[in-house]
Amino acid sequence: MSRRLLFGPIASEFAALNLRRPPPGADYRTFGLGKDADLPNPTDSIDALISHVPDGWRPDAVILYLPYTTIPPALWRTDLPLIAWAADWNLLWHAYRGLLRQCDLILTDGPGVESLTREGLTNVHSVNLFACQKAFISAFANEKVRDIDVLFVGNLRAAVQRERMPWLARLARLSARWQVRIETGVFGEAYRDLLHRSRIVFNRSIRGESNLRAFEAAAAGALLFQETECKD
Numbered sequence: 001m002s003r004r005l006l007f008g009p010i011a012s013e014f015a016a017l018n019l020r021r022p023p024p025g026a027d028y029r030t031f032g033l034g035k036d037a038d039l040p041n042p043t044d045s046i047d048a049l050i051s052h053v054p055d056g057w058r059p060d061a062v063i064l065y066l067p068y069t070t071i072p073p074a075l076w077r078t079d080l081p082l083i084a085w086a087a088d089w090n091l092l093w094h095a096y097r098g099l100l101r102q103c104d105l106i107l108t109d110g111p112g113v114e115s116l117t118r119e120g121l122t123n124v125h126s127v128n129l130f131a132c133q134k135a136f137i138s139a140f141a142n143e144k145v146r147d148i149d150v151l152f153v154g155n156l157r158a159a160v161q162r163e164r165m166p167w168l169a170r171l172a173r174l175s176a177r178w179q180v181r182i183e184t185g186v187f188g189e190a191y192r193d194l195l196h197r198s199r200i201v202f203n204r205s206i207r208g209e210s211n212l213r214a215f216e217a218a219a220a221g222a223l224l225f226q227e228t229e230c231k232d
Contacts, residue, residue: 006050006059006080008032009041009069029057042074049074066099067092076102083107087129089116090207091160109209132215136192144196149178151198151222153191154213156184164204171202195220 009032031039031049042049050058061081064071067088075082084103089096089112097119100106106124108116113126152168155161174180186194195201201217203226217224 003027003061004057004059005029005061005063005083006031006039006046007063008037008039008065009072010034010037010065027057028063029053029059041072043072045074046078046080061104064103066096071099081105085129086112086116109207111207111209128210130210130212130215132219133212136216136219144193146197146199146222147179148181148194148198150174150180150200150202151183151194152181152202153183153186153194154203156182161204161206164206167202167204192216192220195222198222200225 005028007028007030010030011032011034029038029050031037031041033041039049039052046059046062059080061083062075062078063083063085064075065085067086081104082102083105084100084107086096086100086106086108089108096116100116100121104123106116106121107127107129108124109129110126113124116124150171152171154164156165156168158165168182171180172182181194181198183194195216198217198220199222201213201220201222201224203211203213203217203224205211205214205227208227214224214226
């Protein structure tokens, strides 16, 4: 019997980039803002929301997408089990300490399991919260000239990525001999183009997790350099 899951709140961009067919044994509906969600954000109750589903579909549990969103109050009042999708716990720690105690199951990365368990939270499980977005699956069909030897694209703010910055300084010193590119603020097709032109993609995660860059580099056919401390 498949599990019926209500997932959100999501924005249109998240749905367009990440949601594909549900995995075997799962059947989900999405809620949130924008035209790509199956249902709008609940206002009064879950029952009022799902009453608009034409086939009488009813969820077995609700997956709450917590990072950088506001959870509608109606969701905290439901009797359905709440599953927390707790990405970026290191940046959202103070909010999570309260919100996660209201959830029945917490999904986060490997380092997050250790930190949240020390905080006294239970039912914390390690999962890979990131995967290659579907835009990358077909983006690299046509081979391009790989004229970049080593590439890094990502956040360069020292307040957030303090441990990354010394590594990038070392990387920059290689530019006397190799074609090295260090970029920030590049997205969409321009970002995919850089990956496809690169032989090596350098990645330094923020928590020791498998982040989006790891999967995107592999999809582009580049050699991935990532720290050995990665736990997830």
